[in-house]
Amino acid sequence: MSPEPDRRAIDAIVAQIDAALRDIARRPIVLGLCGAQGSGKSTIAATLERRLRESGTNVATLSLDDLYLTHTQRRQRARNVHPLFATRGVPGTHDIALGEAIFAALDAGAPTRLPRFDKSSDDRARADERPILELPLDVLIFEGWCVGAQPQPAEALASPINMLEADEDPDGIWRRYANDALARPYQRLFARIDRLVLLAAPSFAVVRRWRLEQEEALRRDRPHGRALMDRSAIDRFIAHYERLTRHILIEMPDRADLVLRLDEQRRVRAIN
Structure with missing residues (x-):
């Protein structure tokens, strides 16, 4: 489980939000919160929501995970582009047009229903489980x-980064498609972010342990979900994320508005 968020970290994020609210008028502020699997994004987002509501700020949370293509759509992409797209996660497995429509509705002040994704069933939640924004x-x-x-340079895609890529994407079709998606439609979506905060893991190696803890919590909450994974399945699953996670940890700290550097227990050890 993620530890209770460091008050200094929450204060630093709120300061970024307050600055954006002062600078930008007539539309909602979008705070981008980036972090590897299991880094505590959901816990921090929930704490921020409580803190902001206490000050009279109307706030909501949207996860990138909630924009996943449906199970059927990902199966179609797996058939038409590359089998690895059957697994959710990497760029190319999200409905970017849906995200853009949500941001456009928010900017217009129009009522909109936020999507939700049920990871235990590996598909979108029912319509009646999707909240309408206040x-x-x-x-x-x-x-x-x-x-x-941001996307990687083309030359970085030449060599596989792990056994999954070496065995199942030897020609680089999957990773190039994902990188191309990140370079174009995803950048349009991310351009709407007003402030970007990075939860920086100490290394990719710790992400596996964090992801195992996530799955254990999901198993407790939804013990009969059909998409729950054992340890070997999780190892294969996180291999899909390794390339971009390592890239983010290298390139994002220099341009994020705020970096919270975590230790192996997800405690904040530095705020930059």
Whole structure:
């Protein structure tokens, strides 16, 4: 489980939001919250929501995960582009047009229903499980493992980064398609972010342990979900994320508005 967020970290994020609210008028502020799997994004987002509501700010949270293509759509992409797209996560497995429509509705002050994704069933939640935003909205927290990420240079894609890529994407079709998606439609979506916060893991190696803890919590909450994974399945699953996670940890700290550097227990050890 994620530890209770450091008050200094929450204060630093709120300061970024307050500055954006002062600088930008007539539309909601979008706070981008990026962090590797299991880094505590959801816990921080929930704490921020409580803190902002206490000050009279109308706030909502949208996860990048909630924009996943449906199970059927990802199966179609797996058939038409590359089999690895059957697994959710990397750029190319999200409905970017849906995200753009949500942001456009928010900017227009129009009522909109936020999507929700049920990871235990590996598909979108039913319509009656999707909240309708209370308007007018002041702040939208947009969180996700690659929110705000930039594409890699083409030469970085030449060699596989792990056994999954070496065995199942030897020609680089999957990773190039994902990188091209990140370079174009995802950048349009991320351009709407007003402030970008990075939860920086100490290394990719710790992400596996964090992801195991996430799955254990999901198993407790939804013990009969058909998409729950064992340890070997999780190892394969996080291999899909390794390339871009490592890239984010290298390139994003220099351009994020705020970087919270975490230790292996997800405690904040530095705020930059």
